[in-house]
Amino acid sequence: MSKGVLVDIPKCIGCESCSVACKLWNELEWDPQEKTKTPTDRAKEPNNGLWPEEWTSINRYALKKNGTAVGRYVKTQCMHCEDPACVSACFSKAIQKLPQGPVIYDQKLCVGCRYCMMACPFDILRYEWKKSIPGVRKCQMCPTRVANNQETACTSVCPTGAITFGDRDELLAEAKKRIRSNGYVDRVFGEKEAGGTSWLYISDTPFEQMKFRTDVTTKSLPSYTEGYMKMTPFIGGAWATILAGLYVFNNKNKEPLE
Amino acid sequence: MASKAGQAKKLSRRSFLKFVGGASLVGVSLNLAGCGEPITAEKAVGGSGWMPAQYNAPGNWPTNVRGRVPIDPENPAIIRDDEKCILCGQCIEVCEKIQSVYGNYELPIKNEIVCVNCGQCTQWCPSGAITERDDTDKVFKALADPNITVVVQTAPSTRIGLGEEFGMPVGTNVQGKQVAALRKLGFDVVFDTNFTADLTIMEEGTELVKRVTGELKKPTPQLTSCCPGWVKFVEYFYPDLIPNLSSAKSPQQMEGTLMKTYYAEKKNVDPKKIFSVAIMPCTAKKFECQRPEMVSASKELKDSKVTPDVDVVLTTRELARMIKRAGINFAALPDDQYDQLMGSGTGAGAIFGTTGGVMEAAARSAYYLITGQQPPSALWDLTPVRGMQGVKEAAVNIPGVGSVKVAVISGLTNARLVMDQIRSGNAPWVFIEVMACPGGCEYGGGQPRASSPPSDDVRNRRAASLYKIDANAKLRNSHDNPQIKQVYADFLTAPMSKKAEELLHTNYISRAEEFVTKKSKSKLN
Numbered sequence: 001m002s003k004g005v006l007v008d009i010p011k012c013i014g015c016e017s018c019s020v021a022c023k024l025w026n027e028l029e030w031d032p033q034e035k036t037k038t039p040t041d042r043a044k045e046p047n048n049g050l051w052p053e054e055w056t057s058i059n060r061y062a063l064k065k066n067g068t069a070v071g072r073y074v075k076t077q078c079m080h081c082e083d084p085a086c087v088s089a090c091f092s093k094a095i096q097k098l099p100q101g102p103v104i105y106d107q108k109l110c111v112g113c114r115y116c117m118m119a120c121p122f123d124i125l126r127y128e129w130k131k132s133i134p135g136v137r138k139c140q141m142c143p144t145r146v147a148n149n150q151e152t153a154c155t156s157v158c159p160t161g162a163i164t165f166g167d168r169d170e171l172l173a174e175a176k177k178r179i180r181s182n183g184y185v186d187r188v189f190g191e192k193e194a195g196g197t198s199w200l201y202i203s204d205t206p207f208e209q210m211k212f213r214t215d216v217t218t219k220s221l222p223s224y225t226e227g228y229m230k231m232t233p234f235i236g237g238a239w240a241t242i243l244a245g246l247y248v249f250n251n252k253n254k255e256p257l258e
Numbered sequence: 259m260a261s262k263a264g265q266a267k268k269l270s271r272r273s274f275l276k277f278v279g280g281a282s283l284v285g286v287s288l289n290l291a292g293c294g295e296p297i298t299a300e301k302a303v304g305g306s307g308w309m310p311a312q313y314n315a316p317g318n319w320p321t322n323v324r325g326r327v328p329i330d331p332e333n334p335a336i337i338r339d340d341e342k343c344i345l346c347g348q349c350i351e352v353c354e355k356i357q358s359v360y361g362n363y364e365l366p367i368k369n370e371i372v373c374v375n376c377g378q379c380t381q382w383c384p385s386g387a388i389t390e391r392d393d394t395d396k397v398f399k400a401l402a403d404p405n406i407t408v409v410v411q412t413a414p415s416t417r418i419g420l421g422e423e424f425g426m427p428v429g430t431n432v433q434g435k436q437v438a439a440l441r442k443l444g445f446d447v448v449f450d451t452n453f454t455a456d457l458t459i460m461e462e463g464t465e466l467v468k469r470v471t472g473e474l475k476k477p478t479p480q481l482t483s484c485c486p487g488w489v490k491f492v493e494y495f496y497p498d499l500i501p502n503l504s505s506a507k508s509p510q511q512m513e514g515t516l517m518k519t520y521y522a523e524k525k526n527v528d529p530k531k532i533f534s535v536a537i538m539p540c541t542a543k544k545f546e547c548q549r550p551e552m553v554s555a556s557k558e559l560k561d562s563k564v565t566p567d568v569d570v571v572l573t574t575r576e577l578a579r580m581i582k583r584a585g586i587n588f589a590a591l592p593d594d595q596y597d598q599l600m601g602s603g604t605g606a607g608a609i610f611g612t613t614g615g616v617m618e619a620a621a622r623s624a625y626y627l628i629t630g631q632q633p634p635s636a637l638w639d640l641t642p643v644r645g646m647q648g649v650k651e652a653a654v655n656i657p658g659v660g661s662v663k664v665a666v667i668s669g670l671t672n673a674r675l676v677m678d679q680i681r682s683g684n685a686p687w688v689f690i691e692v693m694a695c696p697g698g699c700e701y702g703g704g705q706p707r708a709s710s711p712p713s714d715d716v717r718n719r720r721a722a723s724l725y726k727i728d729a730n731a732k733l734r735n736s737h738d739n740p741q742i743k744q745v746y747a748d749f750l751t752a753p754m755s756k757k758a759e760e761l762l763h764t765n766y767i768s769r770a771e772e773f774v775t776k777k778s779k780s781k782l783n
């Protein structure tokens with residue numbers, strides 16, 4: 001059964017327990033500069049507050065609802081697409097989709113080509129530019145927890161039920177129920193977007209006003225990239241040669257190869 | 259050495275091969291062959307950290323304590339360092355269960371994160387992640403400016419808390435050392451908030467008598483107004499009971515106002531150059547001094563350059579940090595005296611710092627205000643309102659009036675019970691004291707964190723110290739304070755005179771619009 005998370009935006013109070021849980025569980029570093037940013041600051045950033053060590057971010061949008069000012073907090077992280085573009089972009093199979101839902105990344109297999117970053121329709125992936133052996137970073141949807149019949153770290157700490165872990169099918173039905181009974185916007189973001197995602201969002205304020213990519217295609221992305229991906233063997237081979245050359249060049253003076 | 263270097267070279271060569279030659283080409287060929295080895299959950303990055311046990315339950319097992327209290331980055335009283343938070347859930351527990359603030363509004367929230375700034379979460383947070391907003395820099399800056407007269411006041415209960423920061427036993431009275439430390443830090447004038455605690459009794463007591471006699475067309479029971487956390491709680495959740503709140507300002511705000519009017523006039527100091535600091539056991543006081551209506555001196559003097567009545571509030575903990583930063587050997591300081599004019603309080607003023615203290619002080623002076631006679635000694639030891647129970651009741655016999663029923667509450671969840679009773683119209687009390695923090699200010703959100711979690715043991719020891727100050731005081735009734743008599747004779751005329759109303763009383767606003775009232779009694783989700 002494929003798992004998912006339902007994000008009920010109006011239920012979020014912006015406590016940021018979820019992002020602290022993500023840090024704790026994944027042992028992500030605290031950056032003194034990122035730490036001082038507020039959800040309002042992060043909502044204004046082009047990258048939505050996601051960095052190599054920030055796999056999730058709570059962003060606050062100041063909106064108007066029926067003429068009164070309201071604040072809405074949006075949790076951002078990898079959407080865990082049903083048919084992920086990042087996975088098909090990765091020729092070394094370093095990113096894969098687990099049957100339970102999580103789209104995970106094995107750094108040992110990564111060659112650092114960053115095709116996944118270009119392929120992602122939601123601009124989620126981040127590259128560790130500052131590291132000597134950089135990797136690609138993003139939310140993994142706590143695969144070991146999910147495999148152990150535990151919920152994800154972030155959902156386990158949410159005090160309000162704004163984020164709920166469960167079977168994607170059931171969550172989708174629940175989402176539609178809440179849309180009807182709470183008078184939400186009639187759209188489950190993630191039901192069809194990018195061919196469907198494990199994370200689903202519902203809202204009482206327009207998605208467009210909270211930096212959702214509402215124009216994203218509803219077709220699964222790999223079906224588009226197929227032609228492009230057929231080139232992979234060639235590009236991959238060429239890329240490896242270039243990287244090898246660059247590596248030798250860069251390390252020539254520091255560490256001559258034996 | 260050499261072998262280590264060689265190893266490093268080998269390693270980097272291996273990783274080079276693995277990362278570029280190996281992985282890439284293997285990956286490419288696997289892709290070509292269309293049969294990549296599926297990676298397992300364990301191979302994913304991350305996932306090797308730690309979470310408190312309550313979050314590691316399988317499936318949808320219900321977890322009672324989840325997450326933490328939301329704190330607005332703009333909160334004037336408290337801040338949180340996310341890096342220190344361990345998601346233990348203590349803050350949300352105290353806010354929801356003890357203070358009944360979190361979870362008492364419908365979702366979605368509107369604009370504001372509902373918080374009464376009481377700071378009890380700072381007391382419960384085991385990792386020190388939640389603290390008061392540090393304002394010491396503003397004070398250091400004012401102290402360094404020779405053109406500014408920095409006037410400071412200290413609340414009744416900072417003197418019995420501060421010592422703990424310097425390793426002294428719980429409840430040690432360090433009044434004299436506190437004054438000495440403030441002088442060493444460079445404060446120009448040191449006043450005692452106990453003076454305006456006495457003044458509050460005169461104003462609030464007079465108001466109560468006027469309500470009871472019908473001279474003032476306002477409802478009873480009268481509710482105390484010296485706790486800004488409690489006042490904000492009423493404004494949020496019981497706006498219909500705002501008329502019951504005494505209009506008297508808190509002692510802090512009275513003292514601040516009088517610094518820039520009475521003191522400035524008597525000592526010929528330019529009120530524009532007075533910087534008024536309050537040392538408080540409380541984080542909510544930081545919110546209170548920023549309330550837009552707390553600018554009575556500026557209004558009275560018709561001078562917009564006069565800054566708010568209280569410029570900065572520092573908690574007991576912040577004062578301790580200042581003393582430590584300045585390298586002052588606190589334990590070795592000789593006792594010093596407050597400056598006079600507004601520097602002495604009675605025993606009644608001192609016990610403001612613990613739950614029941616305001617009521618006991620008020621009972622003594624109400625007796626005098628009604629009968630014109632000194633209260634009997636029974637009112638110097640009003641045991642039913644002492645102690646740590648959340649709701650206490652007493653009946654005070656006043657000749658000519660009869661038995662007057664009063665109640666004393668600490669902790670806001672306890673307050674809800676009584677407020678709901680007032681709403682339903684069957685409240686037998688004429689006067690009710692409420693303090694937001696369990697035990698009152700002595701265990702306020704700004705007091706030193708005891709080495710153990712908040713407990714009645716510590717609260718009782720601190721309270722005992724305050725009652726000892728009262729028992730040993732020469733004067734034990736607010737109306738006997740000579741400086742109180744002087745301020746009325748020289749400046750304010752009489753309690754609730756026009757001038758007293760303008761300077762010492764305030765008004766409140768409903769904050770009910772900030773959220774949607776909770777419909778059911780169930781939890782948020």
Ligand code: SF4
Nearest residue numbers: 078079081084086120
């Ligand atoms: S959101 Fe981006 S990174 Fe996440 S699974 Fe989809 S394509 Fe991959």
Ligand code: SF4
Nearest residue numbers: 012013015016018158
């Ligand atoms: S833990 Fe829940 S309520 Fe708190 S910020 Fe995250 S999603 Fe919102």
Ligand code: SF4
Nearest residue numbers: 353373374376377379
């Ligand atoms: S200050 Fe008081 S009301 Fe505000 S979050 Fe902390 S406990 Fe709750």
Ligand code: SF4
Nearest residue numbers: 343344346347349383
């Ligand atoms: S009490 Fe402190 S450590 Fe515990 S959840 Fe709250 S902020 Fe985090």
